[in-house]
Amino acid sequence: MRIALIIPTGGSQGAQSFYDYAFYSKFLLAKKYISCRLAIPTLAALTPAGHEIRVFDENIGEIDYAWGADLAAISVMTMFAPRAYEIAGRYRTQGVKTVLGGIHPSLLPDEALAHSDSVVIGEAEEVWPAVLHDAQAGRLKRVYQAGKPADLTCSPLPVRTHLARGRYLSDVVQTTKGCPYRCEFCCVHAFDGQRIRNKTVAQVVREIESIQGLGATYKKKKSIFFADDNIIANKTFARDLFQALKPLNINWMCQASMNIAQEQELLTSMRVSGCGAIFIGFESLQADTLDQMHKTVNRRYDYLDVIAKIQAHGMLVQASFILGSDGEGPSAFEELIDFIRESRLLAPVFNILTPFPGTELFARLEAQGRILHKDWSRYDTKHVVFTPARMTAEELLDGYRRVSREVYSFSSILERLHYYWDMGFWKEHNTIDPVRFRYRLLFAIRLCSLLASRRMERSRFIARILPRVFDPRVRVSSILALMAYNDSAYSL
Numbered sequence: 282m283r284i285a286l287i288i289p290t291g292g293s294q295g296a297q298s299f300y301d302y303a304f305y306s307k308f309l310l311a312k313k314y315i316s317c318r319l320a321i322p323t324l325a326a327l328t329p330a331g332h333e334i335r336v337f338d339e340n341i342g343e344i345d346y347a348w349g350a351d352l353a354a355i356s357v358m359t360m361f362a363p364r365a366y367e368i369a370g371r372y373r374t375q376g377v378k379t380v381l382g383g384i385h386p387s388l389l390p391d392e393a394l395a396h397s398d399s400v401v402i403g404e405a406e407e408v409w410p411a412v413l414h415d416a417q418a419g420r421l422k423r424v425y426q427a428g429k430p431a432d433l434t435c436s437p438l439p440v441r442t443h444l445a446r447g448r449y450l451s452d453v454v455q456t457t458k459g460c461p462y463r464c465e466f467c468c469v470h471a472f473d474g475q476r477i478r479n480k481t482v483a484q485v486v487r488e489i490e491s492i493q494g495l496g497a498t499y500k501k502k503k504s505i506f507f508a509d510d511n512i513i514a515n516k517t518f519a520r521d522l523f524q525a526l527k528p529l530n531i532n533w534m535c536q537a538s539m540n541i542a543q544e545q546e547l548l549t550s551m552r553v554s555g556c557g558a559i560f561i562g563f564e565s566l567q568a569d570t571l572d573q574m575h576k577t578v579n580r581r582y583d584y585l586d587v588i589a590k591i592q593a594h595g596m597l598v599q600a601s602f603i604l605g606s607d608g609e610g611p612s613a614f615e616e617l618i619d620f621i622r623e624s625r626l627l628a629p630v631f632n633i634l635t636p637f638p639g640t641e642l643f644a645r646l647e648a649q650g651r652i653l654h655k656d657w658s659r660y661d662t663k664h665v666v667f668t669p670a671r672m673t674a675e676e677l678l679d680g681y682r683r684v685s686r687e688v689y690s691f692s693s694i695l696e697r698l699h700y701y702w703d704m705g706f707w708k709e710h711n712t713i714d715p716v717r718f719r720y721r722l723l724f725a726i727r728l729c730s731l732l733a734s735r736r737m738e739r740s741r742f743i744a745r746i747l748p749r750v751f752d753p754r755v756r757v758s759s760i761l762a763l764m765a766y767n768d769s770a771y772s773l
């Protein structure tokens with residue numbers, strides 16, 4: 282069969298997000314995206330030989346409906362569900378069979394079934410070969426349900442040869458699944474379970490080596506993002522993994538829970554093996570709100586202390602915050618702006634509280650009659666889709682925009698960059714992994730070309746940045762990332 286593996290995006294309905302990578306594409310003068318969703322190389326690996334595969338990722342290009350697919354398989358996150366249904370509808374009018382899978386159809390299979398021939402509930406590992414077998418025999422079932430969580434030690438090596446790899450800025454690798462916590466707003470424990478399952482270290486090493494075999498050089502160019510929800514959930518495994526990553530010479534980043542701050546030995550071995558940044562869900566500055574979220578792991582920590590301890594190891598903390606929880610009134614926005622100023626977090630992430638289907642939060646807000654609508658395209662953490670407790674929906678949206686713009690104004694960015702440059706934060710990175718002169722020069726030339734666009738704030742920023750671009754303490758990738766955050770904050 283000819284199988285189209287598809288990643289839908291928000292189409293024109295979604296608000297611009299940093300994760301659209303729109304600024305990167307504009308700046309680099311080529312359509313680029315962060316990375317291909319790992320579900321796709323996973324499905325490719327599970328597909329028996331003899332089938333023909335094409336991957337269509339709407340983040341980097343259009344779907345070729347004329348290709349003549351026999352089966353269209355679409356991976357669906359909640360905010361892209363309406364677009365996924367549109368794509369499935371178009372294929373169905375062409376007589377092509379469609380299968381929807383991923384987190385959204387798994388949590389709302391009946392809804393997905395109204396738009397497709399078949400739905401896979403849960404992970405593909407156990408059921409994908411059966412789906413293909415039935416599709417080929419013309420007996421596609423309506424529902425396939427994975428019986429139990431996949432044993433990751435048996436997972437095949439994801440196949441990345443079908444990907445337009447030059448379009449992606451990084452690669453995603455997953456070493457564990459599951460999260461021990463049960464945060465009210467999160468659907469990971471409902472989908473992946475609370476028990477931590479891991480691949481073997483040897484599997485992960487093989488996977489990275491196979492990516493390197495495709496021509497990726499991770500120092501100077503790309504990095505690997507570990508898609509684990511919490512890379513230190515199994516500390517013994519994490520310790521072995523970091524040891525094994527060391528000789529692979531990669532730059533990497535990951536997600537972890539806040540208790541990582543007390544793990545001095547792990548932090549050292551993370552840095553030594555190439556970790557540059559750790560994404561941590563800070564969520565709220567208020568203890569009561571953390572309690573309501575069941576984010577108990579954060580309660581024991583002083584946030585400033587956490588940031589200091591981790592950053593002392595040369596890794597950036599990328600803190601993520603949720604705005605609009607029931608305990609928070611309008612004053613929460615100013616408090617957050619003040620906290621960012623005080624902590625000097627370089628690239629914090631702000632999300633409007635979003636009740637994703639399948640979460641305890643969704644169930645509670647629905648029972649309270651506070652869900653405003655189920656237009657999933659707006660369940661993207663950039664829109665308000667519920668009635669907040671202590672402010673209006675408009676106040677929440679305004680506050681979110683104010684925080685994003687204040688923190689990512691060019692003057693705030695510049696202040697924070699100077700702070701990191703002056704303390705020599707990237708000194709060690711730049712010694713082991715120097716930024717090539719050629720990149721610095723190209724970056725400077727592209728910055729100069731932006732001066733012509735007459736955006737005064739940005740031009741002033743560029744004028745101040747330019748003399749720094751060749752400074753050995755500077756990493757141009759962090760300037761580019763912050764400019765992208767500015768761009769998305771001001772297009773909200």
Ligand code: B12
Pocket residue numbers: 298300301315316317318319320323324354355356357358359360380381382383384385401403404405406409431453455467468469473508509510631632637638661662
């Ligand atoms: C990595 C990741 C990212 C990366 C993505 C990089 C990339 N291009 O891959 C980054 C950091 C960019 C990111 C961004 C966002 N993310 Co994210 N992300 C994840 C994370 C941690 C892992 C996803 C992953 O790679 N899993 C590994 C693969 C192998 O698993 P999988 O995708 O689930 O696929 C398996 C099954 O679902 C199934 N399957 C999947 N698709 C299909 C299709 C078919 C046909 C079949 C048969 C089966 C199948 O089989 C697969 C193999 O087992 C998940 C959390 C999680 N545990 O899932 C959140 C998660 C997916 N993200 C989420 C969110 C909300 C976002 C953002 C909106 C956050 C924001 N504030 O902007 C953005 C949206 C970005 C965008 N435009 O796409 C939510 C989605 C909730 C939902 N209901 O949709 C999740 C679940 C996190 C959470 N705690 O709620 N994210």
